[in-house]
Amino acid sequence: GAVVSQHPSRVICKSGTSVKIECRSLDFQATTMFWYRQFPKQSLMLMATSNEGSKATYEQGVEKDKFLINHASLTLSTLTVTSAHPEDSSFYICSALGRTPRDIQYFGAGTRLSVL
Amino acid sequence: GQNIDQPTEMTATEGAIVQINCTYQTSGFNGLFWYQQHAGEAPTFLSYNVLDGLEEKGRFSSFLSRSKGYSYLLLKELQMKDSASYLCAVIDSNYQLIWGAGTKLIIKP
Numbered sequence: 770g771a772v773v774s775q776h777p778s779r780v781i782c783k784s785g786t787s788v789k790i791e792c793r794s795l796d797f798q799a800t801t802m803f804w805y806r807q808f809p810k811q812s813l814m815l816m817a818t819s820n821e822g823s824k825a826t827y828e829q830g831v832e833k834d835k836f837l838i839n840h841a842s843l844t845l846s847t848l849t850v851t852s853a854h855p856e857d858s859s860f861y862i863c864s865a866l867g868r869t870p871r872d873i874q875y876f877g878a879g880t881r882l883s884v885l
Numbered sequence: 886g887q888n889i890d891q892p893t894e895m896t897a898t899e900g901a902i903v904q905i906n907c908t909y910q911t912s913g914f915n916g917l918f919w920y921q922q923h924a925g926e927a928p929t930f931l932s933y934n935v936l937d938g939l940e941e942k943g944r945f946s947s948f949l950s951r952s953k954g955y956s957y958l959l960l961k962e963l964q965m966k967d968s969a970s971y972l973c974a975v976i977d978s979n980y981q982l983i984w985g986a987g988t989k990l991i992i993k994p
Binding site: 775803811812813815860862873874875876877878879881 | 918920925926927928929930933972982984985986987
């Protein structure tokens with residue numbers, strides 16, 4: 770079946786540094802990728818939707834200058850958390866929607882970000 | 886507003902059957918998904934319903950009634966590994982995915 774690869778699975782960084790998370794669709798072309806954030810014991814919160822070759826659409830309350838999203842190809846989207854702070858510590862999950870049957874969203878394994 | 890309701894938590898016994906309900910009020914409907922999420926992991930796809938009726942896939946079945954805005958996920962022959970959160974999500978008329986808060990299922994021996 771379709772597979773989405775997300776890397777890294779875990780990152781620990783110092784406050785003020787930037788962190789890049791990659792999301793790749795491995796066996797299908799992802800016309801749309803989604804980035805979610807999830808706090809412990811809470812449901813997924815959509816951060817942004819990115820379509821290949823165009824600017825990402827951010828949800829209300831999500832800072833576009835802080836969470837930079839690039840979807841340069843049909844198989845790769847990146848999320849960069851700029852100048853990370855401890856409150857940015859969370860579980861970030863990407864998903865990809867492509868030309869697969871039923872337009873199912875397939876999720877990456879997630880990235881656990883810890884900002885010290 | 887758009888709303889998806891599912892129970893916060895359910896408990897069941899190993900080997901038994903459990904039904905997790907989901908009701909939704911959304912602007913339009915283009916399909917309903919069920920995902921399983923183990924603690925600390927990303928969700929994994931379980932089922933997709935767009936037409937009324939029951940879809941069976943092994944131990945898991947999913948039912949949809951569009952007129953009632955209602956779905957359920959049925960898990961049979963429960964195993965300890967089925968302990969997880971189960972997320973209901975609906976695609977609305979704008980093809981946005983609206984997520985429920987999830988149902989935490991606890992399986993007891």
